[in-house]
Amino acid sequence: MSIARRVRIGALLLILAAVAFGEWRSARSLQQWREPLWVGIYPIAADDSEVTARWIERLEPDTYADVQSWLGRQATALGLGLDTPFKLVAGEPIGSQPPKPPDSGTLAIAAWSLKMRAWSRARLGEQTGPRPDIALYVLYHDAERIAVLPHSLGLTKGRFGIVNAFADPAMQGSNRVVMAHELLHVVGATDKYDPATGLPRFPDGYADPEQTPRYPQKRAEIMGGRVPISASRASVPESLGLAVVGPVSATEIGWVRAP
Ligand SMILES: [Zn+2]
Structure with missing residues (x-):
């Protein structure tokens, strides 16, 4: 193995170790549970369908209230002593697509995560109102155009989740399940x-x-x-x-x- 290649691999391993450590530290810093974590929800049209565009236009500010109250009930049942661990706040729709996550490859994923964090920072900078603790980007798809949604994900480092959801009233329940799942990933689950x-x-x-x-x-x-x-x-x-x-x-x- 050439020295240059060794150095390159060594540097990449260091980056990966730093990313792993950052994830752990980031999760710990989110796990105080003394006051609610503010979660900004940002709808994005994943396609150019009229149905999706109309769906996003018509989203009500309390669309995500059920997720917030379910998380509160779970926390209470577990004896947390904070009845609203997450405060979900509707943000303004975003007109651009987040960088597409790679299918596999640890390095490709690490590179994408850096790109994604930069994208998230830039988008949050364009929003009015205070910066949230966690950002959930909800990509709505026209159910007529896609049968199976791409994978959703939630990353501790960078404090964001990407939720793929259907722009369809019949799918609201399962959309909320995915939102809660990814949100809990962000805080370390x-x-x-x-x-x-x-x-x-x-x-x-x-x-x-x-x-x-x-x-x-x-x-x-x-x-x-x-x-x-x-x-x-x-x-x-x-x-x-x-x-x-x-x-x-x-x-x-x-x-x-x-x-
Ligand atoms: Zn998961």
Whole structure:
């Protein structure tokens, strides 16, 4: 291996280590829970469809109130002592698309995350009103044009999430589930499903792991993402009412102390 290549790889490893450390520190700094975290929600049309444009025009300021109150109920049930851990505030729609995340490759993802953070900073600078603690960019898609949404994500470092959602009243419930899932990623929760199959992981990805018989489950653990119907089948919950924050996720985000 040439010296130049060694230096280059060494530098990249250092960057990756710095990114990982930054993620951890960033999550810890968000986990104070003494006052609500302000979450700015910014709608973006992901396509040039009339349906999507009209949807965004007609969004009501209280569109996201259900997500805020569900998070509050979860926190209260877990004994957090702060009944509004997240205050969701509607921001102005954004006219540009965020940089597209790469499909794979740790380095490509690290490079994209830097680009994305710069993009997010620039967009927040254009908004009126105070800067939020966390930014959620919600990309609305016309359901007639796309059957399966691109992956959504939430990153601690940079404090933002990208939520892919349908511009369709029938999909509002599952849109909210995705919003809550990505928001909890931003504050440090990890996925609790098998990336290969999409099936929730037992027991931490289950809302009711003690239930007998185990299947069908009625609810989803929010970071498990789906309601396990059988050992090989799971469905996306139609509303947040069918989802809970499980004990492992609650510990990761600092709502409860590790046992
Ligand atoms: Zn996830």
